[in-house]
Amino acid sequence: MKMRGARILLESLRCEGVKHVFGYPGGAVLHIYDELVKHAEELGITHYLVRHEQASLFGAAGYAQATGKTGVALVTSGPGGTNAVTGIANAFMDSLPLVVFTGQVPTHLIGNDAFQEADLTGITRSCTKHNYLVKHVEELAPTIKEAFHVASTGRPGPVLVDLPKDMTAQEIEFSYPETIEIRSYKPQIFGEPKAVRKAVKAMIQAERPVLYIGGGAHAAGAYEEVRQLAEKLNLPTTCTLMGLGAFPASHPLSLGMLGMHGGYWTNMAVNNCDLLISIGARFDDRVTGKISEFARGAKFIHVDIDASCIGKNVRCDYPVVGDAKTVAQQMLKELEEQLGGGARIAAKDAWHEQIAAWKKQHPFWWKEEGDVIKPQYVIHELHRITKGQAVVSADVGQHQMWTAQLYGFDAPKNWLNSGGLGAMGYGFPAAVGAAVARPDDLCVAVVGDGGFQMVLNELATVKQYNIPVKILLINNGFLGMVRQWQEQFYEHRYSHSNIEVQPDFVKLADSYGVTAFRATKMNEVTHTLEKGLNTPGPVLIEMKVAREENVFPIVPAGAALKDMILQ
Amino acid sequence: MRHTISLLVENEYGMLTRVAGLFSARGYQIDTLNVAPTLEEGVSRMTLTTHGNDHVIQQILQQSHKLIKVLEVTDMTAAPHVEREMVMLTVNAHVGEQRREVLSLVEIFRAKVVDVSNDAFILEMTGNAEKVNAFIELLKPIGILDIVRTGPVAMTRVAHIKAQKVKDDDEEFSELTLNEKV
Numbered sequence: 001m002k003m004r005g006a007r008i009l010l011e012s013l014r015c016e017g018v019k020h021v022f023g024y025p026g027g028a029v030l031h032i033y034d035e036l037v038k039h040a041e042e043l044g045i046t047h048y049l050v051r052h053e054q055a056s057l058f059g060a061a062g063y064a065q066a067t068g069k070t071g072v073a074l075v076t077s078g079p080g081g082t083n084a085v086t087g088i089a090n091a092f093m094d095s096l097p098l099v100v101f102t103g104q105v106p107t108h109l110i111g112n113d114a115f116q117e118a119d120l121t122g123i124t125r126s127c128t129k130h131n132y133l134v135k136h137v138e139e140l141a142p143t144i145k146e147a148f149h150v151a152s153t154g155r156p157g158p159v160l161v162d163l164p165k166d167m168t169a170q171e172i173e174f175s176y177p178e179t180i181e182i183r184s185y186k187p188q189i190f191g192e193p194k195a196v197r198k199a200v201k202a203m204i205q206a207e208r209p210v211l212y213i214g215g216g217a218h219a220a221g222a223y224e225e226v227r228q229l230a231e232k233l234n235l236p237t238t239c240t241l242m243g244l245g246a247f248p249a250s251h252p253l254s255l256g257m258l259g260m261h262g263g264y265w266t267n268m269a270v271n272n273c274d275l276l277i278s279i280g281a282r283f284d285d286r287v288t289g290k291i292s293e294f295a296r297g298a299k300f301i302h303v304d305i306d307a308s309c310i311g312k313n314v315r316c317d318y319p320v321v322g323d324a325k326t327v328a329q330q331m332l333k334e335l336e337e338q339l340g341g342g343a344r345i346a347a348k349d350a351w352h353e354q355i356a357a358w359k360k361q362h363p364f365w366w367k368e369e370g371d372v373i374k375p376q377y378v379i380h381e382l383h384r385i386t387k388g389q390a391v392v393s394a395d396v397g398q399h400q401m402w403t404a405q406l407y408g409f410d411a412p413k414n415w416l417n418s419g420g421l422g423a424m425g426y427g428f429p430a431a432v433g434a435a436v437a438r439p440d441d442l443c444v445a446v447v448g449d450g451g452f453q454m455v456l457n458e459l460a461t462v463k464q465y466n467i468p469v470k471i472l473l474i475n476n477g478f479l480g481m482v483r484q485w486q487e488q489f490y491e492h493r494y495s496h497s498n499i500e501v502q503p504d505f506v507k508l509a510d511s512y513g514v515t516a517f518r519a520t521k522m523n524e525v526t527h528t529l530e531k532g533l534n535t536p537g538p539v540l541i542e543m544k545v546a547r548e549e550n551v552f553p554i555v556p557a558g559a560a561l562k563d564m565i566l567q
Numbered sequence: 568m569r570h571t572i573s574l575l576v577e578n579e580y581g582m583l584t585r586v587a588g589l590f591s592a593r594g595y596q597i598d599t600l601n602v603a604p605t606l607e608e609g610v611s612r613m614t615l616t617t618h619g620n621d622h623v624i625q626q627i628l629q630q631s632h633k634l635i636k637v638l639e640v641t642d643m644t645a646a647p648h649v650e651r652e653m654v655m656l657t658v659n660a661h662v663g664e665q666r667r668e669v670l671s672l673v674e675i676f677r678a679k680v681v682d683v684s685n686d687a688f689i690l691e692m693t694g695n696a697e698k699v700n701a702f703i704e705l706l707k708p709i710g711i712l713d714i715v716r717t718g719p720v721a722m723t724r725v726a727h728i729k730a731q732k733v734k735d736d737d738e739e740f741s742e743l744t745l746n747e748k749v
Contacts, residue, residue: 125585126592130635133580150635184577184638308629311622 005137006031006168007039009101012144014043015176018072020436021047022059026076027116028103031168048436048465051457053080055429057087058455061096062430063437065416066391068221070097070152071433077103078116081162082123086423088158089127093420094242095219097156099147100128106166107135120162129157137170145177154187155306156219187305191322191330199277199301199318200334203233204343206275206299208351211235212258215242215419216280216304216324222246223412225328226279232335234348236355238266240281242419245409250388255355259287260555261401264362267553267561269355270295277301280324283313284420293560303327362553362566364405371521375399375474375545379406381526382444382472385533390442391434393417395427395451398480401551403446425454431469432462442470442533449475449502459512462538470533473505473542476549484550488565509540516540569598569618571650571721574631575639578604578611585634586613595619595627599652599718610638614720643721652719653693654702655681659710660688669709676702687712695719 003011009032013021025033036047050056053075060071071091075084081102091098105114121131130150132143143161151159203209211230217223223246230237230253237247238255247254255266270276276298281287283302288294291313301318302310310319320327339345366376379402382390388408393416394400400417409415416434418426431445452473462469477500486494509516515535519528525543532541553564576582583602590597601614617627624642632640643650660666660683669688673680678692692702696719703711 121581122584125581125588135580182635185635306633308626308633312626312629 001174002171003174004031004035004169004171005140005163006035008137008140008172008174009144009163009168010035010039010043010045011174012141012176013045013072016070016144016148018045018070020063021045021072021074022050022056022063022433023047023074024050024053024056024076024080026080026103028077028105028165029074029080029101029163029168031165032074032101032103032163047074048432048461050429050461052455053083054087054425055432055455055458055461057084057091057098057100058423058426058429059433059436060098060100061087061091061094061426062393062416062433064091064096064098064433065094065430066413066434067437068218068413069437070099070148072099072101074101075103076116077105077120078118080116081118081120085123085127086421088124088160090418090421090423090426091158092127092129094418095156095215096158097152098158099144099151100158100160102160102162104133104162104164107164108166110164120160124160127158128160129155131160131162133162134164134167137167137172140167141174141176142180145180146182149180149182150185154185155216187323188307188321189305189323189326191303191320191327193330195318195320196327196330196334199303199320200331200338201343202275202299202301202318203235203277203331204335204338204345207346207348208273209233209235209275209277209348210255210269210273211237212240212270212276212278212281213237213243213246214240214279214281217243217246218280218412220280220305220324220326221412222279222325222328225325225332227251228332229328229335232332233345234352235277236269236352238262238270240284240287240419241404241417243281244404245412245415248410249408250410257404259284259561260289261405261551261553263359263364263405264553264564264566265355265358267555267564268358271560271562272354273298275299275301279303279328280305282309285313288313288561289555289563290558290560293562365552366549368522369546371523373519373522373525373543373545375476375543375549376402376406377522378472378474378525378529378543378545379403379446381529382446383407385526385529386442386444390414390444391416391431391438393427393431393434393443393445395445395447396422396424397448397451398484398549398551399446399448399474400427401481424451427451428455428469428471429458431471432458432467435467435469443468444470444472444533446472446474448480449473449477449505450479450499453499453502456508459509459514459538459540463513466537468537468539471538471540472529472532473540474545475505475542476545476547477502478547480549481551483548484554487548487550488554489556505540505542514538514540516542518542518544520544568620569616569644570624571614571616571643571648571719572627572631573641573643573721574613574615574637575605576611576613577636577638578609579636582611582636583613585636586631589630589634590617590627593626593630595623599716601718601720614718616719641723643723647724647727648721649724650695650719650721651693652696652699653691653717654699655715656690656692656703656706656711657687657713658690658706659686659712661686665709669706672702672705678702
């Protein structure tokens, strides 16, 4: 059947199993929006109208983080696309599978500085895994097939498809390719057997090993394999900010998060280990601190599907290129073989005792101060009330770190945040995406007053579609993390970090028709949280917290992990 | 150290900017760059020279390979190879002695005179970068009015390709024997 390009796009989405799209219309995508409303029912695609294009990307990213499926965003040309760039860069840094459709001026106007024209493939070249400009309508369906394939395989990432308006208007016979073959793109899934053998030998012999799990474990769904490896080899296991939840926080072998705001015991364990086994992590500077001091006495095993990640930041003794789940399976099999061949796993009792002693010495802590609400306590209570089972989406800043430290994620895909790019404004719209994807789960957006004010217009979105996101606003009237750095590293000079001039958030939510609650004293926290979390539909819960609370431990930028400031 | 890197790419819209953009975004330097079609339609060969320590070069190879439409990345420097670049120069050739001197250099360097006028020659010469540099240095005192250089293109030596094939066929074939064979 002949269809116009706009319909072909939507039929292609249906073929890809897309159920939800986050978007914002405009001139260049009007044909698409027209087909969307005409065929809404038969397509089975629900479109969520956000209030700023950035939120469509964050929504799609939250959707991807909460499900592992590819998120889809649709925005118009020019400003629609440029507004989406931060969201694309975020997905690129956090390796989230997204396909982003942008409108473009008609092909005959490209390059003419036409109204709402921007070179979107040019602008997004360095922050997409790949991008396409469709110049012939025959290429449309194959391009979409390729875009979904590239976005979701290998190391996932955002793929942008730029659609000139005439491409969505022209008619052609529709057929969706069943398979796709890209000869220049073949992600390596299986680890090289020799490399796996050597790595496992080192794992068996290590006396002070640490298993270090990153976001790649989520991308590959390597949960069961990683847990088995940790248990069989008795490995203390830490997760990066992006890896949290890939290994259960309540597991006896769990060390929690490492890095700049990692636990004292975690960072000391990494600092003193003799073998660091990295699966799907990239040795980010927020993890390593001063690179020359990072785990100096250790050998490194690095499993990553992206070969360019291995050896990028740290030396690597045992590189294994491959998919985290597949390589972990290979490792388990290899482990059986080596143990069958008489190998004996090194004893680690002293190592575990040492780590337990470090934990006892300096656990996470906070000081109660009368009536003033301590933000850490709020997160602690959130965990207790939700039994650690909620989907929690954090924004960027102090509250993000407290949540990472204290929420204790036991299940995978329940933790969303902007780890690599650190894009303020992520938390709330990402929670919207998660709530759309997982309507049966409680979705909480933990946000600060800074980041929330970048995206609070999305209150209209949650109201319009009655999306039951619970917004937990940790309000200290400061750009808290900036203020903390100014306090600790700039002699208390609070340069432009005070944002105490702000709306009455309860009234604001009310004006959008969103139910809101506020707590101002410690003894109101539990009750207010319970009330807010139990109220159906979207809810805002504001916690007026201590204004100058700090996140501890903190590894100062450029310092070695062991040189944490503890209080 | 200077490296010559060869990329086989799908000749698609924006391919050059993808490669060039990768280099600028990650702070690598492109010293010379050459792009031309291959025998296979739709596939182009990019030959570029860059410099950096082993770590940087390793990253350049890996990051380039990661680009979706890059088919193959080879560090030519790592194996025996032949490199050539072409230079064209407009040089002073006013008087008899000057003309004779230029012509003798042309002969020594196996260059060619491709255009003649009353007061200047256009010369063409191919060779590796060293030879091209030497030619230029010798012509400088005579007076170079204009110059264009292509930057190197490179090709792996046939003997090495054969040895590599043996290595691929036999997993245990060691680096040492490979080097001996070459």
